[in-house]
Structure formats: C-alpha cells, structure tokens
Amino acid sequence: xxxxFNRSIHTxxxxxxGAVCLAVLTTSSCKKNFEDINTNPIGVSDKDLISDxxxxxxxxxxxxRAIINFSGxxxxxxxxxxxxxxxxxFSGYFMAPNAFGGGGxxxxxxxxxxxxGEAFKVAYLNVMANVVKLKxxxxxxxxxxxxxxxxxxxxxxxxxxxxxxGPIPYSTVGLKTxxxxxxxxxxxxxxxxxxxxxxxxxxxxxxxxxxxxFKFNEFDLVYxxxxxxxxxxxxxxxxRLALRIVxxxxxxxxxxAEKAMNPANGGLLSTAAENMSVKVVxxxxxxxxxxxxxxxxxxxxxxxxxxxxxxxxxPRLPKYFDKATGKDVAGTYKGIRIGSDMSDxxxxxxxxxxxxxxxxxxxxxxxxxxxxxxxxEVHFLRAEAALxxxxxxxxxxxxxxxxxxxxxxxxxxxxxxxxxxxxxNKPSGYVDPRNTANNAAAMATVTVxxxxxxxxxxxxxxxxxxxxxxxxPEGLExxxxxxxxxxxxxxxxxxxxxxxxxxxxxxxxxxxxxxxEYDTNAAELNKGIQLLGGQDNGGxxxxxxxxxxxx
Numbered sequence: 001x002x003x004x005f006n007r008s009i010h011t012x013x014x015x016x017x018g019a020v021c022l023a024v025l026t027t028s029s030c031k032k033n034f035e036d037i038n039t040n041p042i043g044v045s046d047k048d049l050i051s052d053x054x055x056x057x058x059x060x061x062x063x064x065r066a067i068i069n070f071s072g073x074x075x076x077x078x079x080x081x082x083x084x085x086x087x088x089x090f091s092g093y094f095m096a097p098n099a100f101g102g103g104g105x106x107x108x109x110x111x112x113x114x115x116x117g118e119a120f121k122v123a124y125l126n127v128m129a130n131v132v133k134l135k136x137x138x139x140x141x142x143x144x145x146x147x148x149x150x151x152x153x154x155x156x157x158x159x160x161x162x163x164x165x166g167p168i169p170y171s172t173v174g175l176k177t178x179x180x181x182x183x184x185x186x187x188x189x190x191x192x193x194x195x196x197x198x199x200x201x202x203x204x205x206x207x208x209x210x211x212x213x214f215k216f217n218e219f220d221l222v223y224x225x226x227x228x229x230x231x232x233x234x235x236x237x238x239x240r241l242a243l244r245i246v247x248x249x250x251x252x253x254x255x256x257a258e259k260a261m262n263p264a265n266g267g268l269l270s271t272a273a274e275n276m277s278v279k280v281v282x283x284x285x286x287x288x289x290x291x292x293x294x295x296x297x298x299x300x301x302x303x304x305x306x307x308x309x310x311x312x313x314x315p316r317l318p319k320y321f322d323k324a325t326g327k328d329v330a331g332t333y334k335g336i337r338i339g340s341d342m343s344d345x346x347x348x349x350x351x352x353x354x355x356x357x358x359x360x361x362x363x364x365x366x367x368x369x370x371x372x373x374x375x376x377e378v379h380f381l382r383a384e385a386a387l388x389x390x391x392x393x394x395x396x397x398x399x400x401x402x403x404x405x406x407x408x409x410x411x412x413x414x415x416x417x418x419x420x421x422x423x424x425n426k427p428s429g430y431v432d433p434r435n436t437a438n439n440a441a442a443m444a445t446v447t448v449x450x451x452x453x454x455x456x457x458x459x460x461x462x463x464x465x466x467x468x469x470x471x472x473p474e475g476l477e478x479x480x481x482x483x484x485x486x487x488x489x490x491x492x493x494x495x496x497x498x499x500x501x502x503x504x505x506x507x508x509x510x511x512x513x514x515x516x517e518y519d520t521n522a523a524e525l526n527k528g529i530q531l532l533g534g535q536d537n538g539g540x541x542x543x544x545x546x547x548x549x550x551x
Contacts, residue, residue, distance in 0.1 A: 053214040056139070056146075059130045063150060064221045064278055066126030067157045068288065068370045076288030081118035084292055084299055087164070088475030090508050091468075091482060092304030092490040095336035097297070097348035108339040109508060110497035111538055117514025123161040124173070127154060132174035143212060145205035148198035149220070149230050152237070155191050155198075156372065159241060162187050163480045164511050166542045167531040169524070179521045181528030184543035188245055192256055195238050199266065202227050202234075221279045231266035233276050236378045239268065240477075243381055244484060245544050246388070258391050261382060268382075269375040272410035277369035286366040289473060294356045294366075301352035303430045303440075304490045306335035308469060311428035312448060315413040320472055322358040326350020328433040337430060337438045339493030347434050354473065363411065371474055376410060379403030380467035387459055388551075397450045400463055404448075407470035423449035430491060443489035456551050461487045483509055483545045501537040508538045509545055 069078045088094045089107050096107050104110035131154050134140075140147040162168050167181040171190055182190075206227055217225030223233070242256035259265060269275065280287050293299050301321050309317040310333060317333055324334040326349065334351045342348065355363040383399035386392035392399065401420050408416040426445050432438035446461050454462075464487035468478050482490060496504045513536055517525040534540035541547065 056134075056137075056214070057219045059133050060146070060150065060219050061221055061282075063127055063130040063134075063153050063157075065285070066122060066130065067153060067160070067278060067372060069122045069126060070278075070280070070285050070288065070370070076286065076291045078118055078122060079288035080292050080298065081115045082122055083119070083476055084289065085115060086119070086511060087479040088289075088299070088473070089302065089338055091475040091478035092302050092338070092488070093473055093475050093478060094299045094302045095338050095340065097300045097336060097342060097351065098345055099342040103341070103343055104497055107342075107493075108495045108497045109493055109502045109538060111512055113512075113515045116511045117516060119161060119164050119511070120168075120514045120517075123157055124169075127157040128173050135174065144201040145212070145227060146216065146219075148201035148205075149227075151194050151198040152230060152234050155194050156237060158187075159191060159237075160476055163244070163476070163542065165513060166510055166540075167528040179524045181524055181531060183531040185249070188241060188544075191241055192238065195234055199231060199234050202231050203266075206231075221281065222276060228266070229274060232269050232274060233373065235260040235266055236269045236276075236373060236381075239378065239381045239385070240373070243384060244480065247484065247546050247548060247550070248544050254388075254390050257381075257385050261385065261390075261392055263393070269373065269378045270406075271375050272406060274375050275371060275410065276373035277371045279369045280367050287364070287368045287370055289370075290354065290356060290364050290366050290368060293353050293364075297349055297353075299353075300348060301333065301335035301354075303335040303337035303432075303438075304443075304488070305469075305472065306333060306352075307427045307430055307442060307491070308444075308465065308488060309333070311442065312419070312422070312425045314469065315408070315419065316411050316469065316472075318355065318358060319363050319411040319413055320355055321352040322355050322362075324350055324352045335430075337432065337440065337491055337494055339495045340432070340438050341435065341495070371471075373474075373477075374407070374410060374471055376403045376407035376470035377467055377477070379406055380463050380470065383463045384460065387456065387463065396459060396463070397452060400450055400466065403463075403470060404466055407466075410470075419448060421449055423447050423451075427488075438494055440491050443491060446488075457549075460485065460550055461489075464488060482507075483542070485550055498538060501535070502539040506539070509541050510538060512536050512538060 069082050070076070084094065085096060085100070086106055089096065101110070101112055105112050106115055131150060134147065134150055139150070158168070158170060162170070162184055167183050168187065169179045170182045170187050172180055215225070219225070223229035239257050239260040242253045242260065246253040261268065289299070305320075308314070309320065321333055324330060324332050329351060336348050336351055340348075356365065379399045380403040382392045382394065383396045383403060386394060386399060387396040404420055405416045408414065408419070424447065426447055427442045429442045430438070430440045444461070444465070446458065446465055448462070448466070450462065451458070464481055464485050468481065468488050471477055482488070490507065492504045492507060496502065502508050513525060513528070529536050532540060532542075
C-alpha cells in the first residue's frame, strides 16, 4: 500500500545513516549497531559459532537471503527499494502503477536519495557483515567447503552491487577502519580470484569424500548441500562475469570464459532443475516480488516486455503474467511504459500483474524461490562466447536454440520448435488506451529464427533478446546486459525528470551513491567518484559500460 510504502521509506532512510560505517565492521563507533542488527537474538560470540552449528546455520542463511534481501514479517520494503523500483523497471520488465514521491521518482529518472542507498546498505549490513562474522570465526580454516560456498554467495551479491554503482569498498572490508573504494577492474579481478579459491576448496572437499559434522543440506537454501551443484554455479557465474567485461578486456574475458566452459573444471548449469534460486523458508519469509505485486499492488507489467512477448506470440506470456482486469484492457496482456504519468493511482492498477492467479497452476506464489540465475541464461552466454569464436563446446546457433528450449521447459510452456523456427513475428508497438501520449512504435524488428547469414550484430541481438526473455523476472541482470550490449531495444522513458543528467535515448546507466556516504565517508567517496571517471549521477557509465561497438 502507498501509505505503508512511504512510512517504510522514512524508516529505511533513518537506518541508512549508519550503513557504511557498519560496512567495515571494525570501527568502534559502529560496533554497537552492528551487534544490535546482526547478532542472533539468542546471543553468539565469535568463539561459540564454530561449535554451535545452529548459529553457524543462522549466519550462513542470513548471507544467502541477503543477496536479494528477503524480509521477515511479510514486509519486503527493502527489496522494493533495492531492486524492484530500480533495476526491475530499468530492465523493461516492470513499471510501478503508483505516483511514489508525488510523481517524481526513479521510474522517471528523478532519482530519490532514499531509494538509491538501499542496495548499498543491504550489501554491507546483511551480506558482508555475515561474511566477516564467518571469517572471524575461522570457518575458512575449520570448514573450508562451507567457506567456499559463502564466497560464492559473496561474489554473487557484490557483483550485483558494483554493477549498480561502479567503484565500491571491497578488498579491505572488515580489515581496515576506513572505507577505501576499489576500482571496478580490480574488483572483477578479485572476483575471479575468489572463484578460483572457492572452486579449489570444493574440489578438495569432494575428493576427500569426508562428510561435514553437521547437516549442511539444512543450511543451504539453494542447492541443499550439493557441492557439485555449487561448482556448476561457480563456473556459470564466472562465465557471466567474463562476458560482462568483454568490451574493456577481451583477453581476460576469453580466458575466464573458456576456463568456465572447460568440462574438466566441473561443468555448467544446463537444466532448469539446476537453476540458482534461493528458497523461501522460515516463518515470515516470502518472495518479495510476489508480495509487492499481489499484496501491495505496487508493480505491474512493463511495456517493453509486453512488446516482445506479444509480438512474438510467445507461449511464456501467460506463464509470466496474468491478464489485465481494468476497463478497456480486461482480458488482454497490458503493460505500462516507463516514466508514464501515474498521478491517478487507479488508472493503471488493472494492468497485468505477474502470474499469481490465472490458470490452474500459477507460476508465482508467496513461497516461490527467488531466481538469481537460470540454466537458460548459461546457454545464451555460451552462444555469445561461440559467436565470438571462443572455445564454447558448441555453436552459437546450437546454444541459442537450447537456451530457448531450456527456458520453455522451465516455465512448462510446451514445445519450443515452432517458436524457434518463426521468422516472421516481430516485437509489437505499444498502445496505451488510457493515455495516447505513451504510445510508441516497436523499438526492434529482430525475429526469433536463427539466420547464420546475418551479421554478428544481428545474431547478438537475437541472443541477448532471448536471454532477456528467459531470465525474467531477474531485472538487475537484465539491466546490466542492456547497458553492456544495448539489447534488447527498450522504450525510452516517457518523462525524463533527471534535469539533463541522464540521456533519454541512452537511458539510465547506474544509481548515484547514497547520501550517507557523502555524510560519513566523503574523502573515500570522492576518490571512488574519481575512479568512476565521471559525475555521480545516473548518466555516468561504469568501467565495463563503454561507448563502443559490441565487436
């Protein structure tokens, strides 16, 4: 509800005041708050954690949930600010039907300070805090395989964070009393090294064949204690991060990608059953996107994804969304264009919500796991790698088509053959029956069927467009890939309220740093902005987001 949302914004702004000092976890002025927020209510000291497996489980699961910031008590306000009203909208997947902030907010590029800092706060307060707690308890030495999985979770979470802001404190978090910023190139280099270390530890554990002295399957909210599955995820994450940097360091990108795709290194995610999704378990925990969409009615289908799914007659459309119920749109699948005028709250409430009601088995419920990486995405990553001439273990067309098939299998959307072979259907234009000012011609003409004679650029557009459709509803990865490649082509914002800092056609590139960083860590923040190489606004490109061709 709107009133609940605004009240929660105020609360989170107050909490944000101590977030960055909490990030380092060592300054004396921050320790009391850190303990208040992050300590198990039953009380646990560093010396107790190793011997008390319940407490180890508590901190480990906190770290897993914090990737997407599950909230207890059925209140996913933090996720709403952290991702849903930012990346989920910027990616073209969603749009809010409400005029938050009096109509000026991130959905029309009037960047809200109270929203921009949430992802930053969560990463340090809820991810890094638990990583440091585990490290300080010697988990890396006592249970190196558990530490390896913790590292994979950390790289997942912090790669998401740096791809939101750019330079961030990373290499010395928990080791120093200040907050120095690392440039993104160094952060990515450290990510790859941490993946190497995690995989070596998992390999050693698997080779030894000795069980842990506790039921790790009860700790693990993703793969139920299956270390081989974590190895596949690690390789898949490496491949994702490798392609992210291809335009700024192609040699490094290829090296890391081919390491990930080498079967001798443990394999990759290949079937929908192997998707990286965090289970929703425990009293008070729910899927935050579902809660926001169905309980608060705060998010609806985006116009961009309507354009592609409807234009392609994509069988996944009814798997992703419910039919609209509002006047003039009832019975259709109807999205909202980013930056539309939301001054009348009721105008767009009846537009399509995610599939929580339609059909005998809706795709989403409050207990749905939170998806962070799919096997379909990995097939598309391999398709791009093959397109670039790297050793991918197959052809670009083969992986492209297997990516579509794997996505169809995941969503139980039927046989993908006719869809894969369609060379005529194209994305549709957007028509808003409530406001013709929002109408727009289709942004793309790309079809689904692979054409080996097409240009490299057209082939890449096909790959990224189908990947974008397959990884729904994970908006942060979708937004990152849009920024990297320019695909899929998305409708620009209707109203741009950025004051000229964000180009309407180029679209938003990042979130500004939190105000709290200016208030408490200004010297290091200013160094971080210098590393960013531009102004601290939504129009500044990240290190890997360079203005150059894809090939």
